[in-house]
Amino acid sequence: MTTKQTPLLDLKFHREVSISPAQIWEGWTNPATLMKWFCPRPWKVIECDIDLRPGGIFRTVMQSPEGKNMPENLGTFLALEPLKRLVWTNALGTDFRPRPKPIDESLGFFFVVDLRLTPLLNGGTSYAVNVMHQDAAGRQVHEEMGFQEGWGIALDQLVELMTPIDGQH
Amino acid sequence: MTTKQTPLLDLKFHREVSISPAQIWEGWTNPATLMKWFCPRPWKVIECDIDLRPGGIFRTVMQSPEGKNMPENLGTFLALEPLKRLVWTNALGTDFRPRPKPIDESLGFFFVVDLRLTPLLNGGTSYAVNVMHQDAAGRQVHEEMGFQEGWGIALDQLVELMTPIDGQH
Numbered sequence: 277m278t279t280k281q282t283p284l285l286d287l288k289f290h291r292e293v294s295i296s297p298a299q300i301w302e303g304w305t306n307p308a309t310l311m312k313w314f315c316p317r318p319w320k321v322i323e324c325d326i327d328l329r330p331g332g333i334f335r336t337v338m339q340s341p342e343g344k345n346m347p348e349n350l351g352t353f354l355a356l357e358p359l360k361r362l363v364w365t366n367a368l369g370t371d372f373r374p375r376p377k378p379i380d381e382s383l384g385f386f387f388v389v390d391l392r393l394t395p396l397l398n399g400g401t402s403y404a405v406n407v408m409h410q411d412a413a414g415r416q417v418h419e420e421m422g423f424q425e426g427w428g429i430a431l432d433q434l435v436e437l438m439t440p441i442d443g444q445h
Numbered sequence: 446m447t448t449k450q451t452p453l454l455d456l457k458f459h460r461e462v463s464i465s466p467a468q469i470w471e472g473w474t475n476p477a478t479l480m481k482w483f484c485p486r487p488w489k490v491i492e493c494d495i496d497l498r499p500g501g502i503f504r505t506v507m508q509s510p511e512g513k514n515m516p517e518n519l520g521t522f523l524a525l526e527p528l529k530r531l532v533w534t535n536a537l538g539t540d541f542r543p544r545p546k547p548i549d550e551s552l553g554f555f556f557v558v559d560l561r562l563t564p565l566l567n568g569g570t571s572y573a574v575n576v577m578h579q580d581a582a583g584r585q586v587h588e589e590m591g592f593q594e595g596w597g598i599a600l601d602q603l604v605e606l607m608t609p610i611d612g613q614h
Contacts, residue, residue: 355499368557372534374454374577410546
């Protein structure tokens, strides 16, 4: 076969969390919910468009702590299995239109995010992400941007958002 | 909204043909059938892999009239609506893994093919293709490769393949 795994192009993030697949799915697919956790504070997501179908838009705009809006992050969904799997990419836009090559590789690079959710016996979720890059340079830039830390902090924020507050006075 | 049609990046091919959507679907999705029509003779398709699911492989190898094998054409399916719509791209491979940037833009460029089939009252099919390119250079190379003529000849070959021979002595 011609296609094989190329882990050198991938960044993986895996954690078991206490919230359910349904809560995580809600966090990823409802724009109003996504905006509350998707990027590590004090950064904010200030705009979010989600059209939850293969070929539908997935768009976010982030804002720096100083109030500066970043260029939009634009992509599309490739595969959707409710509560189980969500795949999206920034290499294609709405209706699968190829997106232009990033002008500056240090800022822009193409990737595909494959998120898999598996229910745990304790009611929680195994949250496993594989981010596949077009080339080693893109993977490296993404890693050096703080991929592991960023995904971890964001997921913490989602868990916190979805966890009822009790015992806190 | 941020995403709009960008026809300057597209190549379109449309024709009404006498064969049915089912016959065209068979031609596009059964490797043994695809190999008989998919590239204009005397070129040949000598290998074809099709895994008909979003994220499944779509791979062909063409051979020149002189018997030289070309580099494989590798891609994946993005959307499949049996007898109605088939979308595939060479920008992603199996399981949506991003493919490396082409080394030489004059030979390699990324595109997405969106093929739509509509049944006609006479039993035939409206065969409408939109090929979306990443940039104007890719579109131009594709056009100058003989996009319109090539798709036309190939479709003629499919119609001929699917049309019973009678009245020919």
